[in-house]
Amino acid sequence: MDRPITSDVELVAAVADHDLGALRELHRRHLPWLRARLRRRCADPGVIDEVLQDTFHAVWRGASGYDGTGEVAAWIWGIGIRQMIGRLRKRPAPIPFAEEALAAAGWRDAVLVSAEDAVLVGVEHGDLHAALARLSPELRAVVQATVLDGLTTREASRLLGIPSGTVKTRMQRARIELRGALT
Amino acid sequence: MTTDWHVDDRQIEAYLADQATETVAASVEAHLLACARCRAQLSARTDDLDVDASWAALERRIDNEIADPVVRVCRTLGLPEVELRLVAPTASLKAASIVGAVLALAAAALLSQRATSTGVSLNRLAFLIVASLLPLVAVVGAIGTGSEPEPELARGTPFSRIRIAALRAIVALTGALAVGLVASLVVGGPWTRLSLWLIPALSLAALGVLGARLASPRVVVAVLGGAWVLGVTLAGRLSGDRLAAFHLGPQLVYLAIGMIAVALVIVRPSLLELRESS
């Protein structure tokens, strides 16, 4: 089947028009990396399979909700990680979580850009590599969940099984350490 | 994002094997979100069979979904799917008419509560007439011409037309009776009692089943409904009692007529078959 190369954005538009073939193509392109990424955050392959199903099902149902800006992969990741948190949420919660989402937008962008910079210059030699490597595992996990996975405090607390207050304080500490290391 | 840097094979291997350091993994992940080339690189190292199996499961799940919310709820409640699917195309058409009936009943009820005169007001009579006509309209609509979404094709299939018609008639009748009952309860008052309108309603519906074989739903409803309204009005005029048609004597007559109609259908179930268009 020689499909002319269609962009992800065009595929999402076709899915919104109930084109199952477009969904199949999106699924084929994005399932492997998404599965690999989710595997690093959940040990149960059964749960991951379900999350993957739910994610592409949500893509099918919600394709018209994609606004056409930004990477389709990032949009799918946003759906996928939230589906996983949704699964974890069904388990008993460690403690009630705070309602407030992490709103320090400027701060977040700063770290995110730094992470992308690290990619640009190559991971091995980046400053961020060293900075992240120096963080304690607890702080690193929080940075990964909030900065790299794009989760809110509340979602991160679900994923990591720690109170959202702890997420916030660890984030503060990580931020200070990273700022110090990067400047 | 334009970049000359891409994830190399070694890093992908390490990442997939969960042997990459956390920072390498983080960089790989951030890069993958923005780079189709490296995503394809990663895909090439994963098992196609897994993707195919996952797709097959997703496809089945999507195909299993039912758009009609009523049917979806009913299936979740454990009602048999085949029967639901046979009733659904008709039932969704009927939903609108049921809503209309509810509105009519509500209006009748409102009017009758406002009536202050003693004795039986015209509004109360209106309630009884509407409640007794409701099952007729629903049943005839459910089995008459136009009730089958694909008449020409359906006729060439082995599924029993009688079974389908019976199914649709029962669902429509149940729905109509439920609406009437609820309205009776909401409105209250002795004159709304089920015992007054139930027998005429059932008899009219039974006659409607016979009629649906002979004429289009509209004609059947117009003829039977018209005759009923006319009869009730005349009986009221002649006796001076508006509710005369709902007294015990007439009720026994309706019962007899209804039972004859039901007996006919039981003896000759083919009466339930859809009328041929040509």
Add this chain to the structure above:
Amino acid sequence: MSEHTGTINLHGITKAFRARSVLDGLDLRLGSGVTGLLGPNGAGKTTLLRILATVLRADSGDLEVFGLDPRRDADRVEIRRRLGYVPQEVGFHDDFTAFEFVDYLAILKEHSDRDARHDEVRRVLDIVGLVDARHRKIRKLSGGMRRRVAIAQALLGSPELLVLDEPTAGLDPEQRLRFRELLSAVGPSTTTILSTHQTTDIVALCQRVVVLHGGMFMFDGSPAELSATAVGRVWLSVERHPGAHVAWTTGDGRVRNVGDAPPGAELAEPTIEDAYLLLVGVHHQPDAGIAA
């Protein structure tokens, strides 16, 4: 019923609508393979096919399908289990998607187990090339796609008999080619009867062609035999010949005449279309090709 040499045996079938005779005593035996039913509009093609599909009863005559008698309730149900039918026009319930439509028909064809039924629905939609479009509403599909949806439901359960009333109407040339492919894929043991206005369909698809005109069969034989009936009755000339039933100027500027050739005429190789024109007569519609 003792010996059934074919899938379908017709004997003396008649049908009239309001005293107007549509079918006038038809005899026909059909076996496996593809048979084309050719005839002008109003010739009774649809009526005949509806009778074969058991959706219409003949007024008189005998009909046997698979050696069964459609007048008997149990036999009729059994015939319908082994039959696929594409009517001339399909109503299509407003809200159905292609999948829901075919699935609904599959339920009516007694595929009660959901998983197996859905597998079958996907299979037939794949055959007509609509597996990717299956969740779109039918009312949003093009005419050619709708036609393919109608064909898909006829393939459910791989029936032994396919009754197709103008299956290629509304299909563009490419889709028509795909239809030919799928028809060759249903297997030689299937009995297929299809009506069409396209003589090219007949040549490409049918081992046998039956011409129906005025409620009677005018011809029954192979497409080559049909063409052969016009040998010596097609000729080329510079100007339209007054004795021709029909004549037209072809691409090279010469006139192709169909009718009784004058002596010494430059005869041409007849096509199935020439033969068809001669059979059904075109006196009433000069200049017409085959009525669309």
